[in-house]
Ligand code: C2E
Ligand code: MG
Ligand code: MG
């Protein structure tokens with residue numbers, strides 16, 4: 316609920332769903348300035364091993380600390396960033412921030428050896444010719460082991476052109492990065508397509524987790540994805556877990572990993588590190 320979100324360390328700005336052209340233009344102008352002034356930062360949400368509550372990684376999520384509007388979530392700027400191409404410099408900046416952060420956490424011994432940060436990549440970023448080379452350069456510059464990084468792409472990226480996506484993903488995979496398919500279940504990727512891609516994890520979209528046991532189709536879809544992951548030898552991460560009951564049901568179905576407000580909202584880096592100090596988080600034994 317909005318109340319629950321407001322309880323977090325940051326207040327949340329609720330953008331209008333029907334932005335006018337003037338609003339969009341203003342957002343574009345302010346976003347350009349905001350990027351230059353370092354107003355766009357990452358928040359980190361733990362990805363938890365459901366069995367033992369260990370934090371296996373974190374998803375990096377963009378936040379805009381707007382001087383007047385307060386904290387703006389991606390729904391308030393991502394579409395404009397993608398339409399205007401601002402997503403390219405923004406994405407580059409956020410990759411540098413995530414890389415520096417995960418390197419620091421490993422160096423300081425705050426995380427377990429296999430801990431990784433997940434970075435979201437939108438269509439427009441992914442389809443830039445220089446994308447994989449730039450990403451690998453940024454990781455190298457920050458002295459990041461590529462195994463500490465997962466990229467989250469949606470099914471639409473793959474389905475946009477499976478033939479062209481495959482060499483890009485294979486290159487990243489060969490370099491040692493992990494590949495997660497985000498919002499899984501909302502798109503149309505076939506089992507056959509997935510099988511050809513070097514995927515490490517499927518992330519069950521939170522809309523299905525929210526309707527677990529409330530509607531039969533969602534419940535069956537979750538069960539199917541978990542089984543599919545098992546059969547493909549791919550990890551399954553459930554998104555948007557808000558209740559202990561949802562976590563229990565997911566474990567019963569064989570799901571191994573999850574993230575959601577049950578454990579933590581996306582947090583500023585310092586608060587995330589404080590949360591790690593209290594690891595393990597409650598699991599589902
Ligand atoms: P996503 O990658 O599917 O991220 C998960 C979203 O679910 C995040 O929303 C997260 O805050 C939210 N969430 C996590 N746990 C819960 C929960 O228990 N309940 C509920 N109701 N929500 C939960 P957020 O941060 O608003 O991000 C929205 C989307 O924006 C992301 O969806 C991702 O597609 C995109 N995004 C975020 N950061 C970046 C970025 O740095 N680059 C790019 N290209 N896209 C980003
Ligand atoms: Mg994601
Ligand atoms: Mg997702």
Ligand code: MG
Pocket residue numbers: 498520521
């Ligand atoms: Mg999503």
